[in-house]
Amino acid sequence: MAKSYLGAAxxxxxxxxxxxxxxxxxLMPIAQSGDWIAMAHKVSLTAPPDVCIAFNLSAGIALxxxxxxxxxxxxxxxxxLPVSVQGSVLISIGDWKLPLEINDNTSDSISAALxxxxxxxxxxxxxxxTTMTVTAGKAKPIPVSLxxxxxxxxxxxxxxxIEGGSGKGGENPFK
Numbered sequence: 032m033a034k035s036y037l038g039a040a041x042x043x044x045x046x047x048x049x050x051x052x053x054x055x056x057x058l059m060p061i062a063q064s065g066d067w068i069a070m071a072h073k074v075s076l077t078a079p080p081d082v083c084i085a086f087n088l089s090a091g092i093a094l095x096x097x098x099x100x101x102x103x104x105x106x107x108x109x110x111x112l113p114v115s116v117q118g119s120v121l122i123s124i125g126d127w128k129l130p131l132e133i134n135d136n137t138s139d140s141i142s143a144a145l146x147x148x149x150x151x152x153x154x155x156x157x158x159x160x161t162t163m164t165v166t167a168g169k170a171k172p173i174p175v176s177l178x179x180x181x182x183x184x185x186x187x188x189x190x191x192x193i194e195g196g197s198g199k200g201g202e203n204p205f206k
Contacts, residue, residue, distance in 0.1 A: 062186035065179020066090070069186035083190035085183050090175040092165055094150075095142075096191035101150050103131060105167050106140040116141060123172075124156045124163040133167075141167055151195055154184050 057076055062069040066089045071080035086093040091106040105120060116136040120143050122129040129152070131143035145153065157163065158181050164172040188195060 061190060062183045063179075064182040066176055067179045067183035069183045069190065071190045080190050083187055085180075085187035087175055087180075090165070090173050092173065092175050094145075094187060096187070096193070101145045101147075101191065101193075102135075102142045103145060103165075104140055104142050105165055105173070107167075107170075108139050110139045112136050112138050112141070118168040119143075120168070121166045122153065122163060123166070124160045124177075127152075127156050129153060150193060154188065154193070154195060157181075157184060 057073045059071055059073070060068055061071050066087050068086050068088060070084045070086070072082035072084075073080055081097060083096045084093055091108075093104040093106065095102045095104055103120065103122070114136075116133055118133050120131050120133060120141060122131070129149060131145065131149075133141045133143050135142040157177055161177050163175045163177060165175060166172040187193070
């Protein structure tokens with residue numbers, strides 16, 4: 032069941048700004064399709080984005096990029112995780128698999144850093160598929176619909192300055 036847009040915006044804001052935000056901060060939706068939404072955080076309306084997010088509203092799966100890192104985040108309100116969780120998260124799309132080591136967590140979410148080649152491969156593989164699964168540790172795999180993800184992934188790529196793109200999900204008048 033999809034979360035409300037307001038709830039998704041609040042969750043996306045917490046992904047973008049884990050610390051107390053300034054009154055001038057802005058989190059703006061930049062694309063939405065299917066259960067996916069891309070958002071950009073800016074410290075002011077005229078500043079470039081400092082955080083970009085692609086988020087699946089129903090699965091609690093997010094890609095987050097800032098000037099230093101790109102992360103996969105898995106959020107589950109039923110979790111009660113201790114400090115410094117260790118383990119891995121596995122992304123599976125058909126026969127393609129990407130294991131990632133957890134490098135940070137909150138009480139109800141985990142984060143895993145993605146290297147540039149990993150994010151290129153992940154987004155390219157997502158563009159060609161309809162579903163993926165994300166498995167955190169020994170938890171039950173989370174099915175994630177990729178319907179609508181191409182448009183959102185392209186917006187995320189543009190926001191974060193990530194090369195690539197399938198050309199699906201919208202028009203590019205410069206090609």
